[in-house]
Amino acid sequence: MYLNVHSQYSLRYGTMPIPKLVEEAAARGITQMVLTDINNSTGIMEFMRECDEKAVKPIGGIEFRRDKHLLYIGIAQNREGMKELNDFLTEHNLEKKPLPVIAPAFKYAFTIYAYGHQAELKKNEYLGIRFDQLNQLFNKDLLALKDKLVALQPVFVLDKIEYRLHEYLRGIDLNALLTLVKPEDKCTPTDMFLPPGQLEAKFSRYAFILDNTRKLMNSCIMDYPKGRINLNRRTFTGNKKNDKELLEKLAMSGMEYRYGKSNKEALKKVKHELKVIYELDFCAYFLITWDIIRYSSSQGYYHVGRGSGANSIVAYCLKITDVDPIELNLYFERFLNAQRTSPPDFDIDYSWDEREDVQDYIFKRYGSQHTALLGTMSTFKDRSIIREIGKVMGLPKSEIDGFTDQTRAAVNRNNATFKKITAIYERMANMPNQRSIHAGGVLISEDPITYYTALDLPPKGMATVQWDMYEAEKIGFDKYDILSQRGIGHIKMAVKLVEENQQRKIDIHQVKLFMKDPVVNAQLRTGNTIGCFYIESPAMRQLIRKLNCDNYLVLVAASSIIRPGVASSGMMGAYIKYHHAPETVNYLHPVMEDQLKETYGVMVYQEDVIKICIHFAGMDGTDADILRRGMSGKYRSKKEFDRLVERFFEEAKKLGRPDDVVAEVWRQVSSFAGYSFSKAHSASFAVESYQSLFLKTYYPKEFMVAVLNNYGGFYNRALYVHELQKSGANVHLPCVNHSDSIVNIMGSDVYLGFVGVHGLTDTFITSIPEERQENGLYLSLEDLVKRTGLGLEQAIILIRVGALRFTGKNKKELLWEVHLLMGAKVRVTNDNELFKLEAKNYSLPVLVNTDLENAYHELEILGFSLSISMFDLLETDYRGELSANDLINHIGQMVRMVGLYVCEKTVHTKTGKNMWFGTFLDAEGNFFDTVHFPNSTPAYPFRGAGCYLMFGKVVQEFGFASIEVLKFAKLPILANPVME
Structure with a gap:
């Protein structure tokens, strides 16, 4: 009823x-x-x-x-x-x-x-x-x-x-x-x-x-098939037999391209994979992905295929990925096997400004009735719920703030109002709050997708299903992940800039040559990787230096062991130790040496779990992958998982493995599998890292301009400008006669773009360079105002940032001039004037503009000072007792350092206290790193951007020096003369 x-x-x-x-x-x-x-x-x-x-x-x-x-x-x-x-x-x-x-x-x-x-x-x-x-x-x-x-x-x-x-x-x-x-x-x-x-x-x-x-x-009956069935588009060509033949033809042609004509190992793997793909009805999935790559390549777009799909040699031959699964001994079963309980997928990354066109192609190619983006469901979470409940109860903001303040937990516990809020919170927590859009999932269905869901239209402007990826998986849909990242934008633009600025064409896909380049590998070993995708963070640069990493395989391992689970388990430390002293490795069993020699007996990847299950315990690849997934909490049933655990021990015993060794191997496997990382993922990241590193090594100016124009990466804009200056570029402030909307480069001269000028509107960011390109250089302030329609406020921003220095007048003179000019209500015109009237000249007193004033203008408008370094803005001339490069010669000593704040990372100790890792630049522009332990650190040590004086002990780990800070204070800078 x-x-x-x-x-x-x-x-x-x-x-x-x-x-x-x-x-x-x-x-x-x-x-x-x-x-x-x-x-x-x-x-x-x-x-x-x-x-x-x-x-x-x-x-x-x-x-x-x-x-x-x-x-x-x-x-x-x-x-x-x-x-x-x-x-x-x-x-x-x-x-x-x-x-x-x-x-x-x-x-x-x-x-x-x-x-x-x-x-x-x-x-x-x-x-x-x-x-x-x-x-x-x-x-x-x-x-x-x-x-x-x-x-x-x-x-x-x-x-x-x-x-x-x-x-x-x-x-x-x-x-x-x-x-x-x-x-x-x-x-x-x-x-x-x-x-x-x-x-x-x-x-x-x-x-x-x-x-x-x-x-x-x-009279109603929901006549849907029961259970999970394949709801994806079932064919690419319209016929399964044709799909099979086309996929085989493409795979064989691609195999010859990748491996030559006579590679028997590759042929065997390709044939095995094709058989599994046919049997599991995944031909269309591979062909549609290939079709997406074919389209994007035809448009000149660059992609990175990653994820577990990189375990597939067929994917490698179809150019879906650039990771060679033979070279890395990757297991296809990690991607696709008969017993896999969740659908596999390819993660295809594009530049952030090209992804939407690829998605648009998919919608048009496969039809709007059959194509949609995946949705997500955001839920009520944590402090946001407390705030929402407090607001509808009519509580003042100060009281709500108190309830969300973790430091007041003990006081709040006995507050009657807070108890009421907590009771409501417990019922509301994790309830769906609103529908949103998945990061990149696309569904392509056989039947119209509205049999299964109505569609929304989020701000992105593409039809989106009303459920998330987990529900899609249960219903029977396999998603295509069309993702975006800044790193690809860096690479794409850098290649273009090198061609324009140096008239050199680069084949950025020759990654294997980059991996063998001694100059590139020497750069990698020093950790000079700022701007390079995935390997520029402080933690990654430290790890690279600790490993003396100078080759692809070690970088692949580094990309995996940097992950929190591996690092916190002690496996990262063990890997670094054995990397420097491989003769000290004590392998549990000869099989462990055979299978894990590359990583010194340390399990580093998800594939290592599969290897050990197959070669040590005698399991087949399918069961090994199910067991791995089960240890990650992704098993179809606890009963099936327990059966496979039992089988691990039974099969190992049949092979004559000693009971105590089996128990220890199982302990290591089970403790690692829950947070392990796919080797194929790591390898994909490492491929892209090498492409970035090649560009940074040989074309550092163009590369850093590309990083800035793709809105950076791990660090703020100021650091990338600093890195650009270190590369030998002459970096200039924005100029109305030289700058474009984005950063541009000509030879070694780089002009910052208008995009980075705070307060300048989008209209003028684009119209100032467009008008100049169309009608020539600006001749004066008045000429600029007439041709672009600048208002007083926008003109003042440009004057204060130094964008009108071509006039030869200082900022104060220009500010006088613009106020006089705007008082006359200048008429905007883009037409040639019949009679050009000379602007009136007024006699002004001598107006002096200081470097210190300029620095404060730049700090306000750009977010950093280009004219004067932050060190030169300090009240003190003291720069510390030694430089960053000299730290390694003072291990164990107490030293004072002055450093410019770059970034910080907060971590929690086992006792629940906070500690911090900091990254700084010394006065010479070189990096050094700090550690701030809870017992010697205030509740929050950092006070924003600026220079800090530190006192602490120099320590080293695997040849990498850092400072354990005992005392820490931000240094005052010279006062803004305008404010005095």
Whole structure:
């Protein structure tokens, strides 16, 4: 009898998750019900799965609302009806049209209007009447309505407690105090499952209404296949046989390109993989990915294929990835095997400014009805919930701030208001809050995707499903990850700049040559990697130097052991130790030496777990990967996982492995697998790192300009400008006669762009260089103002940053001039004047502009000083006792250093206290690193950008020197003369 049931997916309205909703219904003996969440079908497929488990008949529907008011309820008669409802909602979402007051005539769906609706009802339309409205039927002629009335008992909450939670959700949604939430903005206190028999009893005088309701529900059947089936586009060519032949042809051609004509090992691997791909029906998945790469390459876009897909030699031959799985001994089973419980996927990275075009191609190539972006569901989390609850309770901001302050936890614990908030928080935590968009997942379906979901149109402007990747996986969709990252933008632009600035063409895909280049590897070994993707962070540069890393394989390992789990387990330390002294490695068993010699017996990658399971314990590749996934908490069933653990020991025993060795190997495998990292991922990162490093080594100016123009990476803009200066570039402040919107380079001269000028509007960022290119250099301040229409405020910004220094006048003179000029209300013109009138000249007193004033202008407008270094802004001339490069010669000594703050990292000790790692530049522009332990550090040691005086002990680990800081203070700088 329940035609109007809502879950938590009726966002900020319903309170029950779908499993609980179905469980409660089953417990009350309810045999069928309709899920009708508000303006979405997010939960329909999950609802059907849960109902099947509890022997409840599921019926799908949507409650349509406009401006938060109920219009009508759509109930699907079958799969086609659900598609009709989804299509209807999708059309209005994508075209941003308001829902109509009158529903269309659905062919396979019923429409329920609330009692009181006046329009004439069509064939599949009904009036839903609530039990508290039945008195309105008294003494009324029901002949015309008798077949059109159905029982309407909405369900939003479980009980009275959840009704109170519902009120808080409504307050949050409306951004209103609880006391100001109107009755029409929330459900009624009775909108819940009634005790068994009570609903029928309430309608007992109108049995025909119950009969109509049963008849309607009995006629509905959600005729979807049960269980997970493959819902992806099933063919690329339109025919599976043709798909198979095309994939084989492409793989064989690619194998010859990658390995030559006579590589038997490669041929064997390709044939094995093709067989598995055929059997698991993944030909279309590979071919569609190949097609995406083919398109992007035709546009001149550069991509990086990474993820577990890099374990596939077929992917390597199709140029989906650039990682050679033979060279790295990668296991295909890590990517695809017959027992894999979750679909594999390729992660394809593009430059941030090219990804949307690739996505647009996919939508146009495979059809808007069959293509959509993946959604995500953000939830109520942590302190944000406390703030939201506090606001609807009407608490002042200061009190809310106190409740979210971790340092006041002990005080808050006994506060009655905080206890109330905590009780609400516990019920609201992790509830869905709003739908959003996945980072890069794309779905391509065989059938129209609206059979399974309505579509949203987020700000990105591409149709997006209403559920997330986890639900997609359960339903039967495999996603294509089309991602973006800045590192690819750096590479792409640097190659272009080298061609323009030095007339040299670079084949950036010749990575194997870069890996063998001694100059590139020497640069890697020194940790001089600022701007290089994935290897520029302080922690990574430290690790590179500790390892004396100078080759690809070690860099691949470094890219994995830097991850928190591996590092905190002690395996990173063990790897570094054995890397310097491989003769000291004590292998547990000869198999461990055979399989892990490359990493000195230390498990570094997920693939190492698979190796050991196969070669030490005698398991096959499929079971080994399932076991690995199980240890990461991703097993299909605990029972199956336990069976495989037992098999590990049984098979190892059959091979004659000693019991104590088996136990120790298992301990290492099981403790590592939970946070292990894919070698294919690491290898993909290392390939891209080498490309960046090659450019930085041979073309450092162009490379750093590219980094700046792609908005940097790990560090702030000032550091990349510093690195650009170190490369030998003459870096100039923005100039209206030389700068473009972005940073430009000509020879060794680099002009900062207008994009980095704080306060300059987008209009002038683009129009100033465009006007100059079209009509020539600017001749004066007045000429600039006339040709571009600059207002006073924008002109002052440009003057203060030094962008009009071409005039030969200092800033103070120009500021006088611009005020006089703007007072005359200069007329903007881009036309040639018939008579050019000379600007009036005024006699001004001598106005002096100091370097210190310029530095403060730059700090304010650019965020850093280019004219004067931060060290020269200090009140003191003291620069420390030694330089960063001399630290290694003072191990164990107490020293004083002065450093310019670059960045910091906060970590938590085992006792829960905070400690910090800092990175600084010395007065010579070289890096050094610091450690700040809790017992010798204030609650928060850093006070923002600037120079610090440090006193501490020089320590070293594997030849890398740093300072354990005991005392730490920020140094004052010279006062701003303008402010005095």
